[in-house]
Amino acid sequence: MNTLLCLAAAMALGLLLTRLAKKVNLPNVTAYLIAGLAVGPYCLNLLNEGTLAGVAQITSVALGFIAFSIGGEFKRESLKRVGARALIITVFQALSALALVDVVLIVCGFDLPLSLTLGAIATATAPAATLMVVRQYRAQGTMTNTLLSVVAMDDAIGLAAFAISLAMAQSLTSGAVPTLQNMLVSPLLEIVLSLIAGAALGTVLSFLLRFFHSRANRLSLMIAAVLAGVAIADRYGLSPLLTCMAIGAAMVNLREDSEALIEGVDRWTPPLFMLFFIISGAELDVQVLTTVGLLGLLYILARSLGKYFGARIGACVVKSEPKIRKYLGLTLLPQAGVAVGMAQVVITKLPEYGEEIRAVVLCATLIYELVGPIITRIALERSGEIPASALPKRKSKPATH
Numbered sequence: 001m002n003t004l005l006c007l008a009a010a011m012a013l014g015l016l017l018t019r020l021a022k023k024v025n026l027p028n029v030t031a032y033l034i035a036g037l038a039v040g041p042y043c044l045n046l047l048n049e050g051t052l053a054g055v056a057q058i059t060s061v062a063l064g065f066i067a068f069s070i071g072g073e074f075k076r077e078s079l080k081r082v083g084a085r086a087l088i089i090t091v092f093q094a095l096s097a098l099a100l101v102d103v104v105l106i107v108c109g110f111d112l113p114l115s116l117t118l119g120a121i122a123t124a125t126a127p128a129a130t131l132m133v134v135r136q137y138r139a140q141g142t143m144t145n146t147l148l149s150v151v152a153m154d155d156a157i158g159l160a161a162f163a164i165s166l167a168m169a170q171s172l173t174s175g176a177v178p179t180l181q182n183m184l185v186s187p188l189l190e191i192v193l194s195l196i197a198g199a200a201l202g203t204v205l206s207f208l209l210r211f212f213h214s215r216a217n218r219l220s221l222m223i224a225a226v227l228a229g230v231a232i233a234d235r236y237g238l239s240p241l242l243t244c245m246a247i248g249a250a251m252v253n254l255r256e257d258s259e260a261l262i263e264g265v266d267r268w269t270p271p272l273f274m275l276f277f278i279i280s281g282a283e284l285d286v287q288v289l290t291t292v293g294l295l296g297l298l299y300i301l302a303r304s305l306g307k308y309f310g311a312r313i314g315a316c317v318v319k320s321e322p323k324i325r326k327y328l329g330l331t332l333l334p335q336a337g338v339a340v341g342m343a344q345v346v347i348t349k350l351p352e353y354g355e356e357i358r359a360v361v362l363c364a365t366l367i368y369e370l371v372g373p374i375i376t377r378i379a380l381e382r383s384g385e386i387p388a389s390a391l392p393k394r395k396s397k398p399a400t401h
Helices: 003-023 028-039 049-054 056-071 076-107 112-121 127-136 142-174 180-211 215-236 240-254 258-268 270-283 286-290 293-317 322-332 337-349 351-382
Strands: none
Touching: 003 028, 003 049, 003 270, 028 127, 028 270, 028 351, 049 056, 049 270, 056 127, 056 142, 056 215, 056 240, 056 258, 056 270, 076 112, 076 142, 076 293, 076 322, 112 142, 112 337, 112 351, 127 142, 127 270, 127 351, 142 180, 142 240, 142 322, 142 337, 142 351, 180 215, 180 240, 215 240, 215 258, 240 258, 258 270, 270 351, 293 322, 293 351, 322 351, 337 351
């Protein structure tokens, strides 16, 4: 079947499932993932492996716009309110997940390189799923602001931790001595260069926007900037997430009309995000559930506990509000694109454990992406940051006599 026709059918199914999801109070993200599973190569096979390879650029572009939107939350005013606190919480939750996964796997007898690599991958979250839930339910408040800041900064910490842990794992498997260059300098250089490239593109974008005033032209400029950010990052081995996040952050801090500009992008991106989640769902192989066994179970449990208690401890350290201490960790469970990307890197850099690690990550992604958005919505609702008008109306029970 024609690729475009397959994508059209997948989007139609995704829209249909959102109507059903609404009736049972589930986020749209979950509906899109289920639609992807249904049309993917492991079910109806409308989107087969060849088709998915042909639309791989869609996921890269979608991640770029997701990062751009998250960067749009990094206004100076917001950073002054939650910046330092959010950074401390981010460090605690990321390193807690890393440490707990490492310790649990090592104690249970798994190889050290395998444990170190999975521990680093555990740091990654899924900003796409989180952003979609926040937007769908129009969540607002200190908990939401902290959450968006944490998931944005989490990728920077996660990428650094992954690069360092992978370098250590490679040294252990090859017998080579770890060096300061491959363990610390190279990862930090990638992060810094990604942020510099993104900030430069964001500055150029802000300048060019002075000469265009129509919504269509301004939207075209912003789309071009994000596409350029993704392409430059891919060309020079930088992080497209960090690059595009820096584009958004630079723009909102250089433009007084940034809210209207971001709103214009937000009107355009929902279909792109839908395709991203449908394609992500189609790439999930449910058969991996039967292959990961104890390793996958320990990874999921240890990462979940590390994220929850790490966020809670970090929130206590910075004396955040009780609702942030109680619920923030629950919103950090989703894991998708960044983690899968890390697993793909492991296959080439650490082939001895690559397939096993990818199976674990895909299994965790399947579970986290189906369950995580639901838990995020519940946590935001119970923290009081979802307006009543955004929640599905519950049918009142008939009075009994």
